[in-house]
Amino acid sequence: MPLIQLVIVLVVVGVVLWVINxxxxxxxxxxxxxxxxxxxxxxxxxxxxxxxxxxxxxxxIGR
Numbered sequence: 001m002p003l004i005q006l007v008i009v010l011v012v013v014g015v016v017l018w019v020i021n022x023x024x025x026x027x028x029x030x031x032x033x034x035x036x037x038x039x040x041x042x043x044x045x046x047x048x049x050x051x052x053x054x055x056x057x058x059x060x061i062g063r
Contacts, residue, residue: 006049013042 017038021031047053 010042013038 017035020026020034026034044053048055
């Protein structure tokens with residue numbers, strides 16, 4: 001994945017998270033949970049892009 005595309009994805013995720021936090025009325029605990037989940041997903045995605053963890057398509061949930 002080219003570096004420009006990676007930066008664009010991170011900027012879009014950041015802007016979407018900012019819009020959700022700023023303009024959608026939600027309880028503060030739900031916003032915190034949403035922020036933590038998004039940050040964890042982005043970190044796992046970045047680790048897979050840079051090859052620190054294996055292919056995420058091989059992960060199965062359930063049987």
